[in-house]
Amino acid sequence: MTAITKASALRVIRRAYGPDRAASLAGRLPDRIDLEDAAHTRLLSELGLTPDGLFDELGAEL
Numbered sequence: 001m002t003a004i005t006k007a008s009a010l011r012v013i014r015r016a017y018g019p020d021r022a023a024s025l026a027g028r029l030p031d032r033i034d035l036e037d038a039a040h041t042r043l044l045s046e047l048g049l050t051p052d053g054l055f056d057e058l059g060a061e062l
Contacts, residue, residue, distance in 0.1 A: 002035040004054065009033055012057040013049070 006029045014022035025047055034040050035051035044051055 002051075002055065003032050004035065006031045006033065009054055012054055016053075016057055 006026075009029060010022045010026055013025060028043070028047065030040065030043075033044070033054075035055055041051055044054070
């Protein structure tokens with residue numbers, strides 16, 4: 001399972017899309033995002049995000 005925390009995802013979204021976008025998505029994301037879970041992938045897609053994009057951006061922070 002490849003998962004990231006909501007806080008990590010929001011940090012990436014804030015940096016890539018700005019604080020307003022991160023704030024608007026905060027209530028819609030689960031506490032833990034499983035990048036291999038179809039439901040989570042679908043949610044990310046609906047929000048205009050991709051698992052690969054989040055994971056790549058998160059890796060860039062390390």
